[in-house]
Every structure is written in structure tokens, then in C-alpha cells.
Amino acid sequence: MSEWLDAVKWDAQGLVPAIAQDAATGEILMVAWMNREALEETARTGRGVYFSRSRGKLWRKGEESGHFQNVSEIRLDCDSDVVLLKIEQVGGIACHTGRRSCFFQKLENGRWVTTAPVLKHPDEIYK
Amino acid sequence: MSEWLDAVKWDAQGLVPAIAQDAATGEILMVAWMNREALEETARTGRGVYFSRSRGKLWRKGEESGHFQNVSEIRLDCDSDVVLLKIEQVGGIACHTGRRSCFFQKLENGRWVTTAPVLKHPDEIYK
Numbered sequence: 542m543s544e545w546l547d548a549v550k551w552d553a554q555g556l557v558p559a560i561a562q563d564a565a566t567g568e569i570l571m572v573a574w575m576n577r578e579a580l581e582e583t584a585r586t587g588r589g590v591y592f593s594r595s596r597g598k599l600w601r602k603g604e605e606s607g608h609f610q611n612v613s614e615i616r617l618d619c620d621s622d623v624v625l626l627k628i629e630q631v632g633g634i635a636c637h638t639g640r641r642s643c644f645f646q647k648l649e650n651g652r653w654v655t656t657a658p659v660l661k662h663p664d665e666i667y668k
Numbered sequence: 669m670s671e672w673l674d675a676v677k678w679d680a681q682g683l684v685p686a687i688a689q690d691a692a693t694g695e696i697l698m699v700a701w702m703n704r705e706a707l708e709e710t711a712r713t714g715r716g717v718y719f720s721r722s723r724g725k726l727w728r729k730g731e732e733s734g735h736f737q738n739v740s741e742i743r744l745d746c747d748s749d750v751v752l753l754k755i756e757q758v759g760g761i762a763c764h765t766g767r768r769s770c771f772f773q774k775l776e777n778g779r780w781v782t783t784a785p786v787l788k789h790p791d792e793i794y795k
Contacts, residue, residue, distance in 0.1 A: 544779075545775060558699070568694065572687070572750045584778075614775075615775040616771040618773070619764065619771075621773070623770075643746040644750075646744040647742070647744075652671075653675055
């Protein structure tokens with residue numbers, strides 16, 4: 542039953558990076574980490590679940606913000622050490638800064654420029 | 669001049685993961701690692717340059733395969749620890765297996781299923 546989990550090449554901390562990509566637009570929304578339990582629960586429930594390295598525990602995306610992720614596809618790369626999720630981002634906000642995507646810093650002429658607006662203030666998201 | 673490189677949160681090994689995304693289609697082609705030198709050279713030359721952890725040195729993508737990457741955009745995530753490159757993949761093959769994308773393993777009914785064809789045999793790519 543869990544052979545597919547054994548096929549993943551977990552790092553020394555038992556983690557792999559996971560990319561969340563908007564299933565409809567292809568936009569990359571965020572990258573977080575998964576342990577075995579997080580990936581198993583993601584596959585079983587169809588909801589994005591990660592492992593918070595700072596808090597040292599499972600992080601069910603949306604549990605505080607309400608911004609859940611509905612996962613339609615799970616992929617693994619050729620080295621089996623990076624996971625790719627195709628998702629629908631509930632609420633349209635994946636980033637803890639209140640932006641749609643975490644990748645809002647763009648390099649322009651040797652500077653990181655913020656390219657996306659805050660859609661909702663974090664104080665309004667995390668009450 | 670290199671303040672933008674200081675803004676990146678390099679890990680304990682001095683690396684960050686970098687995602688290469690097809691600039692035209694949004695398809696995620698590969699994930700590799702970059703050190704400071706790799707990111708600097710990528711920005712300066714407009715060619716995808718990574719750090720090979722297995723070989724312990726810079727890896728100028730395409731130097732052996734001819735499958736260079738023309739980089740049109742460099743982004744950084746909210747935590748400044750993941751890089752996103754928008755690229756044009758010369759030759760249309762990003763994966764060392766000879767496939768277009770590295771993410772060809774798809775989870776279906778508890779199994780990883782290969783979903784993409786080998787476009788060119790690796791023996792033909794790496795002579």
C-alpha cells in the first residue's frame with residue numbers, strides 16, 4: 542500500500558520539497574516541505590498538507606487561513622526527490638503575505654522588485 | 669552590486685533550490701540547486717547555471733547535452749529561499765532521461781506511472 546511512499550527519496554531530515562502549481566493557469570504558487578506523513582495525507586484527502594520545519598509538525602495548509610488547497614494531481618521528478626502538486630488554491634491566496642503567489646520578487650536591473658499586490662492583509666487572514 | 673545575492677537565504681550548504689519553468693507554457697521542467705556563483709552567472713549570462721551536488725561543481729546546463737536554457741526571468745519566493753526561473757529550453761528536453769520535463773511520474777491509484785515519452789535516448793544526448 543505504501544510502496545509509492547518508499548519510492549520517494551526523502552532527505553536526511555526525512556523531507557522533500559513540494560511545489561504547488563495552479564492546475565488551471567500553471568502559475569507556481571508556493572514551495573514547501575513534505576515528510577512521509579504529509580504526502581500520505583495529501584494523497585488520501587486531496588488537500589495540501591506540508592511539514593512545517595519552523596514548527597516541527599504537520600501543516601494542513603488552510604487550517605488557520607481557510608486557504609485550503611484542493612490537489613488534483615501529484616507528480617514526482619526523475620530523481621524522486623521533488624514533488625509537484627497541481628492544485629486549486631481556495632481563496633486565491635497561497636502566500637502568507639496575503640499575495641496570490643509566493644514568487645512575487647522579480648530580479649530587475651540587479652534588484653528584487655515586488656511585482657504582486659497584497660490581496661488581503663495577513664492580520665485579516667490569520668486572526 | 670551583489671546586494672541582491674545577499675538577499676537570498678542560502679542554506680547551510682550555501683544552496684537554494686531553483687525551479688525551471690517553461691516561460692511560454694508554464695510547464696515545470698526541472699528543479700536543481702544553485703549556489704551564489706551559479707545564480708550570479710545565470711543572471712549575468714541569461715543561461716541556466718546550477719550547482720551539481722553530486723559532482724560538487726558548477727553545472728552549466730547544456731554544456732554536455734547542448735540543451736541550454738535561455739533565462740528570461742528570475743524570481744525569488746517570500747522567504748527568499750527558493751528561486752524560480754522562466755526559461756526557454758533549447759532542444760525541448762530538460763530531463764537527463766531524454767524527456768521534456770523531469771516530472772513525468774504521476775501518482776495514479778497508489779502507483780507512480782510514467783506519463784511522458786523519451787524524446788531522445790540519453791546515449792544520443794550525452795556522447
